[in-house]
Amino acid sequence: MHISGLVSALIIGAAVGLLGRLVLPGRQHIGVLWTLVVGMAAALLGSLLASVLGVGHPRGVDWSEWLIRIVLAGLGVAALDRALAGTERRPRKRS
Helix, strand or coil: CCHHHHHHHHHHHHHHHHHHHHCCCCCCCCCHHHHHHHHHHHHHHHHHHHHHHCCCCCCCCCHHHHHHHHHHHHHHHHHHHHHHHHHHHCCCCCC
């Protein structure tokens, strides 16, 4: 991967992470950094999944790939939020 591809993956990942967070109802308890990390992972996985499904290279804007990325980011943000919220809700053991 070239440096321009890496930079574009970071930018797309940031956008996808924020869009994924916006489509979720309610408040999420994860920070912006985790949202960006989830978005970058969703952007890479979404591109891979779109290529596997054969919808990765249409003419013009690739709306199906964007939709896959946003859905994956929403699922990732929700899963991470649930995992982190579960650790915060557990009562602490008293010594």
